[in-house]
Amino acid sequence: MGRDVGENPQNTMRLPLKWGIGLIHISHRERKNRREPIGPTIQRREEFVMGNKVFLFLLILTFLCPTLSASPQTKENLPVVHFAYAQENIHQGDVWKIYLSVSDPSSSMSRIVCRIEQDGGVRHRPSAIYIKRGMEKGFTAYYALYTNNAAENLWGEEWTLQFTIVDRRGNETKTLSFPLKFDGGEPIKPFPADLEKDLNQRLGTIDIEFIPN
Numbered sequence: 001m002g003r004d005v006g007e008n009p010q011n012t013m014r015l016p017l018k019w020g021i022g023l024i025h026i027s028h029r030e031r032k033n034r035r036e037p038i039g040p041t042i043q044r045r046e047e048f049v050m051g052n053k054v055f056l057f058l059l060i061l062t063f064l065c066p067t068l069s070a071s072p073q074t075k076e077n078l079p080v081v082h083f084a085y086a087q088e089n090i091h092q093g094d095v096w097k098i099y100l101s102v103s104d105p106s107s108s109m110s111r112i113v114c115r116i117e118q119d120g121g122v123r124h125r126p127s128a129i130y131i132k133r134g135m136e137k138g139f140t141a142y143y144a145l146y147t148n149n150a151a152e153n154l155w156g157e158e159w160t161l162q163f164t165i166v167d168r169r170g171n172e173t174k175t176l177s178f179p180l181k182f183d184g185g186e187p188i189k190p191f192p193a194d195l196e197k198d199l200n201q202r203l204g205t206i207d208i209e210f211i212p213n
Contacts (some may be wrong), residue, residue, distance in 0.1 A: 072171035079104040079165045079173050083140075083195055086161070086178040089186040092154045096145040096180060098150045098161070099191070108167040110136075112143065114206050115162045129204035140198035145206040147182075154182040161206075 083101035090096050102109070112129040129143050145161075147154065159180040164172040191199050 063101045075113050076104040078171055079109050079167060081165070081173060081176065082102040084176055084178075084193065085189065086180070086187055087188060088179055089181050090147070090184055091185045092150060093148040093180050094185065096141040096147060098163075098178065100203075101140040101195055101199070102165060104167065106135065106167065107117070107137040107138075108169065109165060110168045111166050112204070113164050113166055113170070113172075114143075116145075116206070116208055117160045117162075119157050119159070124208045126205045129206070135203075139203065140195050141201045142199060143203045143206065144169075145208070 015111065074180070079102055081100065081102050085100040087096065100112075109131045111117060114127045114129065116124045116127075131139065135141075161178045161180060162175050164175050166172050
């Protein structure tokens with residue numbers, strides 16, 4: 001004689017329990033499925049934030065280190081000095097002229113930085129003469145030091161002028177040096193014929209304050 005499953009109390013208790021377990025598993029899977037899209041969303045946000053950080057870093061690096069984005073300057077494209085001359089002896093009150101003929105393959109000359117040292121180890125602050133527009137590729141001209149504004153007697157003093165030519169990247173030519181003595185003056189030597197006319201155009205002035213010894 002067959003038994004009715006519903007009459008067995010154990011069976012009547014087991015069935016709801018299995019259904020409950022099944023419902024728990026289904027509910028867990030549903031919650032898990034609903035949470036799965038959260039992972040890719042967070043990952044996309046992290047990638048977006050990381051991309052912004054990298055972009056910001058590169059932007060700051062570009063402003064702080066502009067030379068990194070430019071091609072490195074080599075000896076072949078530094079400014080080249082073809083001619084340089086200055087009198088070694090002048091009178092106090094004369095205009096001391098430094099004559100130059102310079103070219104720059106990279107067309108990026110920016111300024112001439114001058115430094116003067118007087119007797120007794122007195123060093124003047126550097127003076128910059130900026131290259132005029134249109135002359136960045138090359139120029140033939142002179143720059144000057146006016147000695148008529150010195151209050152003290154400069155007779156017999158010996159000075160030294162040092163200068164370099166600097167381009168827009170901050171690269172400098174080797175340092176050139178000229179001695180100067182105030183002891184009576186000397187005539188200017190003849191210029192090369194192909195430079196004589198252009199050498200008489202003024203480029204700028206050395207700005208220094210004369211310091212008594």
